[in-house]
Amino acid sequence: xxxxxxxxxxxxxxxxxxxxxxxxxxxxxxxxxxxxxxxxxxxxxxxxxxxxxxxxxxxxxxxxxxxxxxxxxxxxxxxxxxxxxxxxxxxxxxxxxxxxxxxxxxxxxxxxxxxxxxxxxxxxxxxxxxxxxxxxxxxxxxxxxxxxxxxxxxxxxxxxxxxxxxxxxxxxxxxxxxxxxxxxxxxxxxxxxxxxxxxxxxxxxxxxxxxxxxxxxx
Amino acid sequence: xxxxxxxxxxxxxxxxxxxxxxxxxxxxxxxxxxxxxxxxxxxxxxxxxxxxxxxxxxxxxxxxxxxxxxxxxxxxxxxxxxxxxxxxxxxxxxxxxxxxxxxxxxxxxxxxxxxxxxxxxxxxxxxxxxxxxxxxxxxxxxxxxxxxxxxxxxxxxxxxxxxxxxxxxxxxxxxxxxxxxxxxxxxxxxxxxxxxxxxxxxxxxxxxxxxxxxxxxx
Amino acid sequence: xxxxxxxxxxxxxxxxxxxxxxxxxxxxxxxxxxxxxxxxxxxxxxxxxxxxxxxxxxxxxxxxxxxxxxxxxxxxxxxxxxxxxxxxxxxxxxxxxxxxxxxxxxxxxxxxxxxxxxxxxxxxxxxxxxxxxxxxxxxxxxxxxxxxxxxxxxxxxxxxxxxxxxxxxxxxxxxxxxxxxxxxxxxxxxxxxxxxxxxxxxxxxxxxxxxxxxxxxxxxxxxxxxxxxxxxxx
Amino acid sequence: xxxxxxxxxxxxxxxxxxxxxxxxxxxxxxxxxxxxxxxxxxxxxxxxxxxxxxxxxxxxxxxxxxxxxxxxxxxxxxxxxxxxxxxxxxxxxxxxxxxxxxxxxxxxxxxxxxxxxxxxxxxxxxxxxxxxxxxxxxxxxxxxxxxxxxxxxxxxxxxxxxxxxxxxxxxxxxxxxxxxxxxxxxxxxxxxxxxxxxxxxxxxxxxxxxxxxxxxxxxxxxxxxxxxxxxxxx
Numbered sequence: 001x002x003x004x005x006x007x008x009x010x011x012x013x014x015x016x017x018x019x020x021x022x023x024x025x026x027x028x029x030x031x032x033x034x035x036x037x038x039x040x041x042x043x044x045x046x047x048x049x050x051x052x053x054x055x056x057x058x059x060x061x062x063x064x065x066x067x068x069x070x071x072x073x074x075x076x077x078x079x080x081x082x083x084x085x086x087x088x089x090x091x092x093x094x095x096x097x098x099x100x101x102x103x104x105x106x107x108x109x110x111x112x113x114x115x116x117x118x119x120x121x122x123x124x125x126x127x128x129x130x131x132x133x134x135x136x137x138x139x140x141x142x143x144x145x146x147x148x149x150x151x152x153x154x155x156x157x158x159x160x161x162x163x164x165x166x167x168x169x170x171x172x173x174x175x176x177x178x179x180x181x182x183x184x185x186x187x188x189x190x191x192x193x194x195x196x197x198x199x200x201x202x203x204x205x206x207x208x209x210x211x212x213x214x215x216x217x218x
Numbered sequence: 219x220x221x222x223x224x225x226x227x228x229x230x231x232x233x234x235x236x237x238x239x240x241x242x243x244x245x246x247x248x249x250x251x252x253x254x255x256x257x258x259x260x261x262x263x264x265x266x267x268x269x270x271x272x273x274x275x276x277x278x279x280x281x282x283x284x285x286x287x288x289x290x291x292x293x294x295x296x297x298x299x300x301x302x303x304x305x306x307x308x309x310x311x312x313x314x315x316x317x318x319x320x321x322x323x324x325x326x327x328x329x330x331x332x333x334x335x336x337x338x339x340x341x342x343x344x345x346x347x348x349x350x351x352x353x354x355x356x357x358x359x360x361x362x363x364x365x366x367x368x369x370x371x372x373x374x375x376x377x378x379x380x381x382x383x384x385x386x387x388x389x390x391x392x393x394x395x396x397x398x399x400x401x402x403x404x405x406x407x408x409x410x411x412x413x414x415x416x417x418x419x420x421x422x423x424x425x426x427x428x429x430x431x432x433x434x435x436x
Numbered sequence: 437x438x439x440x441x442x443x444x445x446x447x448x449x450x451x452x453x454x455x456x457x458x459x460x461x462x463x464x465x466x467x468x469x470x471x472x473x474x475x476x477x478x479x480x481x482x483x484x485x486x487x488x489x490x491x492x493x494x495x496x497x498x499x500x501x502x503x504x505x506x507x508x509x510x511x512x513x514x515x516x517x518x519x520x521x522x523x524x525x526x527x528x529x530x531x532x533x534x535x536x537x538x539x540x541x542x543x544x545x546x547x548x549x550x551x552x553x554x555x556x557x558x559x560x561x562x563x564x565x566x567x568x569x570x571x572x573x574x575x576x577x578x579x580x581x582x583x584x585x586x587x588x589x590x591x592x593x594x595x596x597x598x599x600x601x602x603x604x605x606x607x608x609x610x611x612x613x614x615x616x617x618x619x620x621x622x623x624x625x626x627x628x629x630x631x632x633x634x635x636x637x638x639x640x641x642x643x644x645x646x647x648x649x650x651x652x653x654x655x656x657x658x659x660x661x662x663x664x665x666x667x668x669x670x
Numbered sequence: 671x672x673x674x675x676x677x678x679x680x681x682x683x684x685x686x687x688x689x690x691x692x693x694x695x696x697x698x699x700x701x702x703x704x705x706x707x708x709x710x711x712x713x714x715x716x717x718x719x720x721x722x723x724x725x726x727x728x729x730x731x732x733x734x735x736x737x738x739x740x741x742x743x744x745x746x747x748x749x750x751x752x753x754x755x756x757x758x759x760x761x762x763x764x765x766x767x768x769x770x771x772x773x774x775x776x777x778x779x780x781x782x783x784x785x786x787x788x789x790x791x792x793x794x795x796x797x798x799x800x801x802x803x804x805x806x807x808x809x810x811x812x813x814x815x816x817x818x819x820x821x822x823x824x825x826x827x828x829x830x831x832x833x834x835x836x837x838x839x840x841x842x843x844x845x846x847x848x849x850x851x852x853x854x855x856x857x858x859x860x861x862x863x864x865x866x867x868x869x870x871x872x873x874x875x876x877x878x879x880x881x882x883x884x885x886x887x888x889x890x891x892x893x894x895x896x897x898x899x900x901x902x903x904x
Binding site for chain 1: 465466467468469491514515516517518524527528534536538539540541542543544546547558559560561562563564565566579596606607608609610611612613614615616643659660661662663664665666667668
């Protein structure tokens, strides 16, 4: 069965390491914070200028001067620091963030990602997404494997305008955990109860399958 | 008579305006701070990261963590701020300092300046001088007009390695106050008791003399 | 105090000299840390044909969004927009020119503008629509594009505290683009919640030195919250 | 605390992994704010063939100057040097390579190295020996040269206070190049006068966020003064 949003977040959380500085995009990536393994500490970077993002505030704690990159009111974790936007992106673009998790519309076998713009629709902008994908070494893209109509989002070539070129190496979809290397998708894991055949059918770009593909463990 | 070091500083001080942020180089420029006109306030920028440099400390005030660009112990003036070296030079190179005063070995009719290096001698380095001359619009160079042997330091072409190209517009020597424009020196004022002829004799680059040249007033 | 006292007493004085067709750089992220009263003054003045440089463009009735109904903005350079209906309408109809710029590139462009750096290379945007018409170049086998600096005729900034000399301190994530905008305006105007005497702010903790600030005004702020998200007290 | 506790207990541990031929970026201006004990540890280790990036090179018996007698420095990238006799001797004899870099360019190169900017244009050095071999380019009728970023295998930094997570606060002009060096090292090692618990430093007043810091050590400092200049108490 396809992973739920919560399971996607849970699987990403397995990639965390103690002491990681992490930037979580809006949507499913945000949920990852709920699944940090027991005894492990990670620090969340919010690109509007906060390292050490805490949980949402109580009514009493709400502070209009303290928001995250999704413009939600937040709190600061112990040991947090505040900085301006240039410093925040120096941190991101300089490769200092250990793990970046963000969503996408499409990725392709060359590690290209399209995530910010659907021509003809209202264009809201890339925000910090282009900086995040260009600056990080370690990125996990979370997305649905295919549209509701069965159209694959894992392509030979992205069809939408790119957010970044050649920068994605790991994709977690609701069906599979995939690595991108040498111009191909490589199937690493499959969602519990999802067959390799099903994944192959819904993957447009070349997909390499080596040996037995394990099911994800939760 | 040629101006004394103090007179050079006094004459430069006449160029100050209330509310000026000023960077003073080592040597004669430093003395300018002693001649800020009554009722006028200027703020001194020290390129190691201090805006609002105060006077030297008393014995009791000495603080190893508080020095100026000449590595001398200093104090902070009221309203001072501290920043890192990149910010300090952003300020300088971004043209935010109102007046820069520094010394030189040579200047020429094209506004070139040589001030940091005499080949064959020990080369100590340019420190912040190249940044200061490239970043400021309003620079006054203070220097002796000629060597002790009568060799002019105001040239058609600098002979020493340059600190900056085409960036000097005003030069105050011990003999004259000179403007540089259109590839020529223009004599604005002469030191009290110094004749135009004397200045002409000791100026190697083309010197324009228009009308009567007033004596400097102190 | 004399020459370094940057305090002005009216918003009219604060924005004096702003003319049609000028470029204005604004601090703020979403509705957080925006110079809300300076924006209102621009609306009151009715200045037109402005190029705005700001991460976002406010909402319909707050922030930069209030400059839309009277068509005061000709062009906006931003990373994320369209949180308001009028913005969408003007963009779709072509009345409003939008130059989408990655958030980090936008911040760095402001910093570069203030720091005398005319252009810098960045990997951000390489191979994307952002790279169109820009120089591409390899350094150490990685691809980069050349991005020019941004400078403004005016910068409008919101800080928390200032002393009369214009030394600024920001509060929490209301800092965001404000210190960068402050460096990049020919005339930088700052509104703050509190003005203290010079010497009252710790020199080690001033975020923006007064050298960048031309005018300073004391304001009162609505500080509207865009996404009021809370957890239960449990 | 676990993963974010950056505190190490010995200088040996602090500089572990430093190898011959590496590049080390050091904070400090003159003798102010230099990581004096980390430098002493490099001397003790006897690491050789180092490229040092630092505004200055100390004096004969203090600061980076102490690495000269054993010829540990192969090359130095600095803006102002030669405050010591052994430096002069090694430079004149060609034993020590010196790359003079304008002070502002040096600071910006460190920042760029940490910020993912491979190169930037600056007017500083145009038309001078510094421009030799570098690309020249005009923007808006002004001349600029292209300067590449600097990164180090190690950065050695002196801060005033830190919390265990490596959030740093600097004191007065001992800040100088230190925050920039901190961003540009693959391994950034910081020595401080005081270590406090996370949460004790005001998040608004942290100069260097802990993300840049790999190792942190508590030290005691001589803080030698280069030019002791006083006024009379009168």
